[in-house]
Amino acid sequence: MVVLEPGYTPIGYVQATLPRGQGYAEIAWVIGRKWQGKGYATRAVRLLVEHLEQRGVQALVAHIHPCHDASQAIARSLGMHRTDTVVDGEQRWQRCLENNKPLPAN
Numbered sequence: 651m652v653v654l655e656p657g658y659t660p661i662g663y664v665q666a667t668l669p670r671g672q673g674y675a676e677i678a679w680v681i682g683r684k685w686q687g688k689g690y691a692t693r694a695v696r697l698l699v700e701h702l703e704q705r706g707v708q709a710l711v712a713h714i715h716p717c718h719d720a721s722q723a724i725a726r727s728l729g730m731h732r733t734d735t736v737v738d739g740e741q742r743w744q745r746c747l748e749n750n751k752p753l754p755a756n
């Protein structure tokens with residue numbers, strides 16, 4: 651859950667699905683409309699990815715609609731790149747995580 655202090659107001663969530671034995675995480679993010687455009691998704695997703703790296707996850711995958719500019723911007727800020735694979739109308743983005751290499755500056 652993504653919460654805002656003070657009061658821990660819930661404003662959205664980030665999620666990671668880790669298929670057993672595959673080494674990658676499929677990530678996604680949602681922030682309530684009222685709180686969008688303030689950098690909250692970017693901050694929350696970066697914390698999630700740092701946690702996944704510490705757990706030894708080797709790659710990130712996300713499926714993003716080609717018209718969703720905000721989500722594409724988030725994926726780009728994580729160093730992910732768009733692939734040619736389309737699943738249910740959403741493009742697959744991915745990135746290999748290399749040990750000791752920090753996320754690109756935001």
Ligand SMILES: CC(C)(COP(=O)(O)OP(=O)(O)OC[C@H]1O[C@@H](n2cnc3c(N)ncnc32)[C@H](O)[C@@H]1OP(=O)(O)O)[C@@H](O)C(=O)NCCC(=O)NCCS
Nearest residue numbers: 678679680681686687688689690691692719720721723724
């Ligand atoms: C995608 C979503 C989580 C972004 O949340 P957010 O907190 O507004 O995102 P941020 O404020 O961190 O902004 C992320 C980037 O998107 C850009 N952005 C934000 N709103 C935008 C908009 N309406 N149009 C274009 N770009 C936008 C920001 O400028 C930023 O890019 P930058 O780092 O290059 O400046 C939110 O729009 C959402 O929940 N959408 C619906 C759910 C969804 O589609 N989830 C994706 C599933 S993978």
